[in-house]
Amino acid sequence: MRTILVVGGGYAGFYTAWKLEKKLRRDEARVIVVDPRPYMTYQPFLPEVLSGSVEARHAAVSQRRHLRRTKLIAGSVVRVDHANRTATVAPVEGPEFALAYDIIAVTAGAVTRQLGIPGxxxxxxxxxxxxxxxxxxxxxxxxxxxxxxxxxxxxxxxxxxxxxxxxxxxxxxxxxxxxxxxxxxxxxxxxxxxxxxxxxxxxxxxxxxxxxxxxxxxxxxxxxxxxxxxxxxxxxxxxxxxxxxxxxxxxxxxxxxxxxxxxNAVNPMVRSHTDLPINERGMLMVRADLRVGTDSEPVPDAWGAGDDAAVPDLAMPGSSTVPNAQHAVRQGKLLAKNIIASIRGGQVKDYLHHSLxxxxxxxxxxxxxxxxxxxxxxxxxxxxxxxxxxxxxxxxxxxxxxxxxxxxxxxxGRDIVSLASVQHPRRAFTEGGEVAAAPAATADR
CATH class of the missing domain: 3.50.50.100 (FAD/NAD(P)-binding domain)
Incomplete structure (x- = not known):
């Protein structure tokens, strides 16, 4: 049975794994998702989380609730050695370990860009x-x-x-x-x-x-x-x-x-810790069908989508798709279909999406x-x-x-209660309690 490794559980990764679960036969392949968070963040709801119009938990989609046939690893892929079909995983708890795979889908997503400004x-x-x-x-x-x-x-x-x-x-x-x-x-x-x-x-x-x-x-x-x-x-x-x-x-x-x-900035793992091809901006080089590589030199068994992938925008020739939710969701769905098509010897499709x-x-x-x-x-x-x-x-x-x-x-109306104190849950216990004197020891009679 093949092992499909999905690197990252954001938009593109979550939808890739979700669709793979629905389309793969049970004996066809197993899917592994590596992500440090146990949920996919629906980022368009974050502004309304700020204002209290959406509950925080409702902007987080549980991976275990929806990816029931997928093996979930809480951690981060810190290195990809595709030549040997091996990824190095740094789990949330415990030492790093090597994870073997047959097919990889790199959907690690971008990170927040910092400009070194004091403070x-x-x-x-x-x-x-x-x-x-x-x-x-x-x-x-x-x-x-x-x-x-x-x-x-x-x-x-x-x-x-x-x-x-x-x-x-x-x-x-x-x-x-x-x-x-x-x-x-x-x-x-x-x-x-x-x-x-x-x-x-x-x-x-x-x-x-x-x-x-x-x-x-x-x-x-x-x-x-x-x-x-x-x-x-x-x-x-x-x-x-x-x-x-x-x-x-x-x-x-x-x-x-x-x-x-x-x-956003390119994910450091994609930019510096993989043997997969990247462009001058450090983004993963991806073809229109979401295979990693170029039209003349595709990389076998490697796929990419989302914010860390330079996917050609066929709706605007000469450019790459912009890193937004519309593209990530649709690329994730197509990525799952194309991986399954490649496994079964079928025809893969190019990604084409006209803005809504x-x-x-x-x-x-x-x-x-x-x-x-x-x-x-x-x-x-x-x-x-x-x-x-x-x-x-x-x-x-x-x-x-x-x-x-x-x-x-x-x-x-909106709830206006602040729960900032949950960031320090033990403060009331450690600062507000009264320490009772220890009971005196009684000698055995």
């Missing part, structure tokens, strides 16, 4: 995983509690200042949703006025949301600024040391919550959608965003749970 590693929070989204939300809610007890001044202003670095999709959506939450909180905290909120979005280019055209992008900027936000275009962060933000434009301010959404358009949430009841020249703004676009993603999130179980939360929030 960023110490102060900023990313927005790529569920736990990061929860931490951002809890920090915002906790800061409101702390600021409400302070008199107006620098410390209070710092607690009510939020900075997002990066004006791509995840940054703008997260920024808009958190701004929506903060504005709503001022109605619950009479001590804090809306004009005290300071929301900064920093983008190095002259526009945000590069996935939409110029005018819709300018409309988003105007919409955010109308809600009290400040959008810094053609600006970069020079320092964030101690929470003191310094921009290339000369502006400086203190910010207690800094969110880093600058973009671009849709983004900008906060509760606000959004933007663009498909070619068609642009829809406001509430209709926001409803389209919700409708699309509740259909796209895998499994009916997750769809029902998300819909239930949305319906409940429509009636009772």
């Amino acid at each position: 960023v590693v110490d102060e900023a929070i990313g927005m790529k995983h569920v736990e990061e989204a929860v931490a951002i939300r809890d920090r915002m809610l906790t800061n409101f509690d702390r600021a409400a007890t302070l008199e107006p001044g620098p410390r209070r202003s710092r607690l009510l200042t939020v900075t997002f670095v990066g004006g791509g999709f995840s940054g703008v959506e997260g920024f808009g949703e958190l701004l929506s939450l903060a504005t709503a909180l001022t109605r619950t905290y009479p001590e804090i006025k809306p004009e005290e909120l300071r929301f900064h979005l920093v983008e190095a280019r002259d526009r945000i949301l590069p996935e939409v055209t110029d005018e819709p992008g300018r409309w988003v900027v105007r919409s955010l600024e109308k809600r009290g936000a400040r959008v810094h275009l053609n600006a970069t962060m020079l320092s964030a040391s101690g929470g003191h933000v310094v921009l290339s434009t000369g502006e400086e301010f203190d910010s207690d919550l800094i969110v880093w959404t600058v973009g 358009g671009t849709v983004a949430t900008l906060g509760l009841g606000r959004g933007i959608f663009q498909y070619k020249r068609i642009v829809i703004k406001g509430l209709p676009a926001w409803l389209m965003h919700r409708g699309y993603h509740v259909l796209a999130v895998p499994s009916w179980e997750r769809k029902v749970r998300v819909l239930a939360v949305w319906l409940t929030a429509a009636v009772f």
